[in-house]
Amino acid sequence: MAGIASRRLAKELKEIHTQGCPVGIQLLSADNFEEWHLSLEVMGDSQYQGEVFALKFRFEPQYPISAPAVQFMVTDKYKSPVHPHVYSNGHICASILGTEWSPVLSVIGVCVTLQSMLASCKKKERPPDNDRYVRHAPDNPKQTRFHYHDDTV
């Protein structure tokens, strides 16, 4: 199965270059088949008007059979969105990144899902277990077994 991730990511990259990204999503960097960065903005009326976030994707050689590790970047430039499913360290509690991952999903597909997750947010707040989680969280969110706060995302 060598090369499945690179073949698939090359194909996704080609699509992004030829067809462009959906509104509010932009490719920041995709220099290799291990880590990509994309920016994310919620269009229209929402709690996050004017805020721009960045997502970090990390891929294993078995991608897309295995889910990518996805998190919001927390840097000088980017903040983690205040959302009941997003921890302050950028980790995201969303079942499609874990048990509900399907190899049919793509990088852009994940971005769009997270975009709509933010768009539908009614109240900006952190997950109730934020402090405890962030204190003990592993570097890679894939090593966390999340109990999904609600399984619609």
Add this chain to the structure above:
Amino acid sequence: MDMEVFDSDFKVPGKEKKKSYEVDAESLSQAQVERLMSVDVDHIRGIFGVDAPVASLLLRYMNWNKERLIEKYMDDPTAINVDAGISAADEEPKVSRAASTTGPTRTTRSGKLSKVKSPSPKRDEPFVCPICFDDTQTETLALSCTHTFCASCWNAYVTGKIREEGEHWIRCMAEGCSLVAPDPFIQQALGDDTATWSRFQELLVRHFVSCNKNLKFCPYPNCTYTVSCPAAATKSSLSTIVPTVTCGAGPDHKFCFGCSVESDHRPVVCAVASMWLKKCHDDSETANWIKSNTKECTKCQSTIEKNGGCNHMTCKKCKHEFCWVCMGPWTEHGTAWYSCNRYDEKASQDARDSQSKSRASLERYLHYYNRWANHEQSAKLSMDLYKKTEQKMEEMQITSELTWIEVQFMKKAVDEVFKCRMTLKWTYAMAYYLERGNPKELFEDNQRDLEKAVEDLSELLEQAIEPAEIATLRQKVTDKTVYVQKRNEIMLEDTANGFLEGRWTWNATVEGFE
């Protein structure tokens, strides 16, 4: 080797009868468990008129609870077929967030990607797998939902689920599709990878075992045996028995059916054993200093290192003899044996203010912990003793007329010392929580007798061997081994009987004894 002749030297009368500290258990091979599973599968097949893979999925979905399954199936067969991943729900196909291969990606109003049709290959164009985008793949597979992917993607996916995630409930790769792959599909997707297929079958057995309270999978690495122990299936049974069992792989695969605290924590019940370990863990910092392997001679203060299992220490420098556990002179132990095991509760009774009270309670804890840790330490050191003993046994063969079988008494003695130290270790955990009174005193009498016998034998084993005295030594060691065995039997049997009779009361709240 004719071990039976030699074993009969050590036989304690009445060995054939089941002891009160033993529990009835049966070891089952993987094939035997699979037979139990297929009985259930056949039963469901017969009632519902479905094929075996479907019956298996239904049972697995219901955690092998046949009664609940039948009830639910009678109630609404369509609903349970959907829930168990056998057939798709009859609803509008879900909006897919899949990567599009057929047209420009558009966002719909909900922010999701436009719907992608199930990729059903048309005759005129080559099939492009929507996962790997490899158009050279000719072999494809799909569940009854007809979500088609190439065989090599299916293979990678199924292999990953089984190998990496230990998963037997493997859903279709299409997003949002909840169909589950039945066994023949798994086998087909794995192709000639028989190793992963047998891992899958082992996962099915493990799931079945985990759903059955009478069964436990042997916890030893790579072991595939299951143990059946109905006597220990309920939580309440664990307040009267300590279900130490072994699987068919042999006596080394010993484990507790009731907990994972330690493979054999007899004579103390699971709840007390785990309470004790938790306490030791919580108090480990205060207690750590005693665990250390070195101490100072009470007389000349030179450092003494413990290197054998015996507690009778002699300072190399000043020849002072003392007990490693209580640091008191050994002479006191030789005559008025062995008050070393009993904590003097009077000291804590006399404590008045809270500071001295808490000091007294720490001292009390350390009394038990010290002895508990010492037996554990000594048991570990028994491994060294084992090696030394083997050398001695070889020596003996050279310097005496004894055959290899005839020198086995040394090995047997080391085995027994190890076993009894494990018993002693847990008796200290038990004594810490035992309510003061007559039963506890009798318990500690038994403990003291066993401890003295073990220390005697242990000391004998560490003596240098004089060729002229081998015959005497053999007799002595054999006699003492039999005696130690007998004391251990009494300790285990009486404690187990106490649990059955409800004789033990605790100075703390113990789960199952409220």
